[in-house]
Amino acid sequence: MNRLAIEIPGLSLKNPIMPASGCFGFGKEYAKLYDLSKLGAIMIKATTLETRLGNPTPRVAETASGMLNAIGLQNPGLEKVIAEELKWLEQYEVPIIANVAGTLTEDYVEVAKHISKSKNVKALELNISCPNVKCGGITFGTDAAVAAELTAAVKAVSEVPVYVKLSPNVTDIGEIARAVEAAGADGITMINTLIGMRLDTRTGKPVIANGTGGLSGPAVKPVALRMVYEVAKQVSIPIIGMGGITTVDDVIDFMSAGASAVAVGTANFVDPFVCPNIIEQLPEKLDWLGLNHVSELIGRSHR
Amino acid sequence: MIRQERMRVVKHREIAHNIYEMTLIGQLVHEMKSPGQFVHIRVSDSYEPLLRRPISIASIDRETLEFTIIYRAEGRGTSMLATKNIGDEVDVLGPLGNGFPIDEAAPGETVVLVGGGIGVPPLYELSKRLVEKGVKPIHILGFQTKEVVFYEELFGELGETHVVTVDGTHGHQGFVTTVLAGLKTDFSTYFTCGPTAMLVAMENMYPDKKGFLSFEERMGCGLGACFACVCKTTEQTAVDYVKVCSDGPVFAAGVVHI
Numbered sequence: 001m002n003r004l005a006i007e008i009p010g011l012s013l014k015n016p017i018m019p020a021s022g023c024f025g026f027g028k029e030y031a032k033l034y035d036l037s038k039l040g041a042i043m044i045k046a047t048t049l050e051t052r053l054g055n056p057t058p059r060v061a062e063t064a065s066g067m068l069n070a071i072g073l074q075n076p077g078l079e080k081v082i083a084e085e086l087k088w089l090e091q092y093e094v095p096i097i098a099n100v101a102g103t104l105t106e107d108y109v110e111v112a113k114h115i116s117k118s119k120n121v122k123a124l125e126l127n128i129s130c131p132n133v134k135c136g137g138i139t140f141g142t143d144a145a146v147a148a149e150l151t152a153a154v155k156a157v158s159e160v161p162v163y164v165k166l167s168p169n170v171t172d173i174g175e176i177a178r179a180v181e182a183a184g185a186d187g188i189t190m191i192n193t194l195i196g197m198r199l200d201t202r203t204g205k206p207v208i209a210n211g212t213g214g215l216s217g218p219a220v221k222p223v224a225l226r227m228v229y230e231v232a233k234q235v236s237i238p239i240i241g242m243g244g245i246t247t248v249d250d251v252i253d254f255m256s257a258g259a260s261a262v263a264v265g266t267a268n269f270v271d272p273f274v275c276p277n278i279i280e281q282l283p284e285k286l287d288w289l290g291l292n293h294v295s296e297l298i299g300r301s302h303r
Numbered sequence: 304m305i306r307q308e309r310m311r312v313v314k315h316r317e318i319a320h321n322i323y324e325m326t327l328i329g330q331l332v333h334e335m336k337s338p339g340q341f342v343h344i345r346v347s348d349s350y351e352p353l354l355r356r357p358i359s360i361a362s363i364d365r366e367t368l369e370f371t372i373i374y375r376a377e378g379r380g381t382s383m384l385a386t387k388n389i390g391d392e393v394d395v396l397g398p399l400g401n402g403f404p405i406d407e408a409a410p411g412e413t414v415v416l417v418g419g420g421i422g423v424p425p426l427y428e429l430s431k432r433l434v435e436k437g438v439k440p441i442h443i444l445g446f447q448t449k450e451v452v453f454y455e456e457l458f459g460e461l462g463e464t465h466v467v468t469v470d471g472t473h474g475h476q477g478f479v480t481t482v483l484a485g486l487k488t489d490f491s492t493y494f495t496c497g498p499t500a501m502l503v504a505m506e507n508m509y510p511d512k513k514g515f516l517s518f519e520e521r522m523g524c525g526l527g528a529c530f531a532c533v534c535k536t537t538e539q540t541a542v543d544y545v546k547v548c549s550d551g552p553v554f555a556a557g558v559v560h561i
Contacts, residue, residue, distance in 0.1 A: 025528035029549065032305055032526075045530075053533075053543055058521045060531040065350040069523065074530045074544075218350045246350070269524040270345065270353060272396065273307060 003293045004282055006040070008238040008260050009186040010123040010161035011095050013040035015279050016294055017251065020242050020265035021046055021099035021125060021165075022071065026085035027092075030272060037093040038276050043189075043263055044085065046101040046127050049110055051077035055132060056209040061198045066217030066244070067266060068196050070132040070210035073101050078111050086118045095122035097163065103136040105153050113157040123160050126151065126185075129167030129192035131214045141167040141192075144179035151183040161186035163240065168220075168227055169195050177231040188231060189240040189263065191224045217266040218244045225257050232258020232299060246274065248281040252289070255297035305399060305526070306331045309392040313369060320450040321376050322421070323385050324361070331395060332368045335360060338428035339402030339496070339517055339553045342372065343525040345394035346384045355396060356380045357522050357548070359496070361424035362431065373424040373453065399525050400552050403429045403494050403515050410437030412491045417479050417505060419445045419497025425517060427454060429494055430461045441465075441490065443482045445497065449473035463488075480504050503561050514556035520547040535560040 004015035019030070021043040027036050036042065054074030061068045075081065081098075089096055098115045102108040112124055128147055130137030140150050147164070155162050164180040166173055168191040177188055193214025198207045206212070224243020232239055241259030245251060246267040254262045267274045286294060314326035343355040362371045376385035387393060402425070408414045414433065416426045423444050430440045442464040446452045449472035458464040465482045466474030475482055479501060495505050496517035505514060523529035527549030534545050537560045545551060545559060 023524075023529065025530070029524070029526040029528040051543070053535075054530060057531070057533065059533075060521050060523050060529070062352055062354050065353055067353060067523070069529070069531065071530045074533065217353050266353070269529060270355065271307070272524070272526060 001293075003286060004279070006261050006295060011041060011097070013095070013261055015040040015282065016255065016261035017275050017279050017282075018043055018097070018240075018261065018263050019268055019275055020263035021127070023265040023268045026081070027089055030268070033272050034276050035092075036089075038279060039094050040261060041095045041097055041122070042089070043097045043099055043125055044081070045075050046073045046099040046130065047075050047078055047081045047111055047115060048073060048101050049078050049107045051075070051080070058207060058209055061207040061213065063196065063198055063215065064219060066215055066219030068198055068208055068213030068215055069193070070208050070213040072132050072210065073130055073137070078114055082115060082118055086120060090120050096120045097123045097125050099125045099127050099165070100154070101127040101130060101137060105150055107136070108150060109153050109157050112154045112162070116157075116159040121160060123186070124154065124158055124162045125189050126154055126162055126164045129165050131167070131169060131193060131195045131212070132210060138167050138169065141176065142170050144175050147176050148179040148183035151180045151185050155184040163187040163189045165192055166190040166231075167192050168223060173227050174230055174234045177235050181235045181237050185237060187238045187240065188235065189242065190231065191220070191227055191243045194220055194223065216244065218246050220244045221250060225253055228254055228259050229257040229301060233302065246270070248278045248285050251278055251282065252285060252297060255294070256300040258299045258302065260298050304334050305397065306334055307394070307396045310395045312387050312389050312391045312393060314371075315387060315389055318373070319453040322373060322451060322453050323376055324371060324373050325384070325387070326369050326371045327393060327395065328367070328369045329395070330368065331397060332363060332365060332370050335363045335365070335370060335398045337402030338405070338432050339425045340398040340400050341552065342395050342397030343399055344384065344396075346380045348394070352380045352383070354523065355525060356384070357399070357525055359425040359517070360398065360428060362428045373421070375421045396525065400548055401550070403517070403553050405429070405432050405436060407513060407515065408433060408436070408438045408492050411439075413439045413441060413488055414492045414494065415441045415443060415483070415486070415490045417443045417483070417493060417495040417497070417501070419479060419501040420447065420451070422497030422501070422517065422519075423454065425496050426494065427457065430458060434461050441486070441488060443467065443479045445469075445479040445501070446473070478504070480508060483508060499561060506556050506561065512556075515553050516556060516559070517553045518547045518551050518559060522548050524548070
């Protein structure tokens with residue numbers, strides 16, 4: 001028995017650990033360091049219909065126990081992602097979750113329609129929460145009705161289950177979660193980054209060229225955990241939890257709060273081996289907790 | 304191959320005002336091939352500060368498995384690094400990036416190595432390799448002021464060396480370009496690392512020379528995955544952008560739009 005295996009819509013995960021979108025590119029860089037087949041899944045970098053060159057630099061700034069980024073969805077565009085990046089990833093025994101982004105509903109639909117046909121794409125992650133682009137992204141994720149409408153439109157064309165990535169930059173995240181569930185979402189991934197800012201103390205001007213950026217890293221974990229805990233009580237679709245996960249204990253916390261699997265983001269930059277390390281440490285942690293299977297963790301906080 | 308290793312500090316001293324030289328020992332040195340590559344250092348095992356610090360490699364000794372970095376203790380991270388003692392361990396990821404192409408200079412040729420401030424260190428290993436190959440380096444090293452000048456003698460042992468300070472307190476007064484303008488010897492290639500303004504000046508001064516420039520940009524992962532350190536390229540370059548960490552940090556003149 002594989003005590004780490006998790007089954008959620010579209011995804012047979014050999015373990016519940018996956019790198020988060022935007023923190024792992026399309027896997028090539030990390031493939032030089034370890035076998036990507038070790039991972040539960042890979043959430044690839046957001047893909048848009050056309051090539052995007054992203055925001056001006058500086059795009060990142062360090063903050064207390066965290067970092068801000070405003071990359072701006074830089075990616076080679078749908079066609080290249082399918083023909084080159086996804087094709088290349090086929091050599092690994094790992095399901096891919098394709099993060100889909102766009103400016104208009106039609107963009108999302110077009111990307112979803114095509115990318116969901118790729119052999120190794122087992123689920124989509126609808127990016128309605130990127131805080132760093134002027135149009136699209138977060139504008140879809142902060143209004144329940146708009147989020148639901150987009151979810152339904154993508155669901156109608158996708159050949160694989162659709163997970164919706166929620167923004168924490170809202171008053172009531174539960175409302176958005178319920179709305180996308182009602183619109184047919186197969187799962188939820190949460191949270192995206194929190195909008196933040198850092199100033200150059202000398203000049204008083206923002207350090208990041210975009211002005212604001214998305215806050216991530218250990219600093220956001222308490223917020224993310226609280227939101228997963230809240231949403232888990234309100235929906236019955238599975239949640240992939242993320243937000244500052246750095247250690248195996250963080251994984252235990254997110255699953256206890258109600259996540260069925262987790263994604264590791266910023267920690268990949270600090271320790272590129274963090275995902276395989278956590279996977280290796282998980283069984284021992286289950287022993288310590290007296291649990292046979294990782295699924296026994298899910299929603300422990302609510303029982 | 305890129306490795307991660309806890310390496311031991313074997314030497315650590317301040318060699319100029321706020322400029323530190325640190326020597327680390329470990330197996331990772333086996334992987335260090337090309338001058339101009341960098342390492343990504345975690346200065347603390349806690350979440351503070353969170354990210355690694357990219358620091359260029361100043362010299363490599365593959366026999367003793369030691370390598371040296373030179374850094375300026377300026378921000379939070381490098382100031383913490385400066386407190387490390389001999390015997391302490393430092394988490395090092397590397398070697399990263401692509402260094403200077405020594406194959407571009409043939410034995411017998413004269414080349415110039417132009418460094419500015421904390422951009423000077425990678426030129427030291429480069430110069431050693433060029434000299435080993437029979438290439439004659441001329442070093443032009445620019446600093447703000449006398450108290451931050453370092454490695455003048457060491458570069459002097461490898462070839463002709465000119466030091467220039469902005470305030471004229473040591474060596475020539477002015478910028479590296481001041482010295483270059485008066486340079487009598489012709490050269491085939493230039494290699495440079497320093498502030499962006501200096502890189503721009505080098506490209507403008509020698510539009511027809513073969514040149515290689517080492518860039519700096521704020522980095523996240525250091526591996527090419529996060530897209531934090533991208534630079535726009537010039538129109539004659541085939542790709543739209545390059546990543547300083549994984550495509551660079553060294554690029555041929557004319558590739559990066561500066």
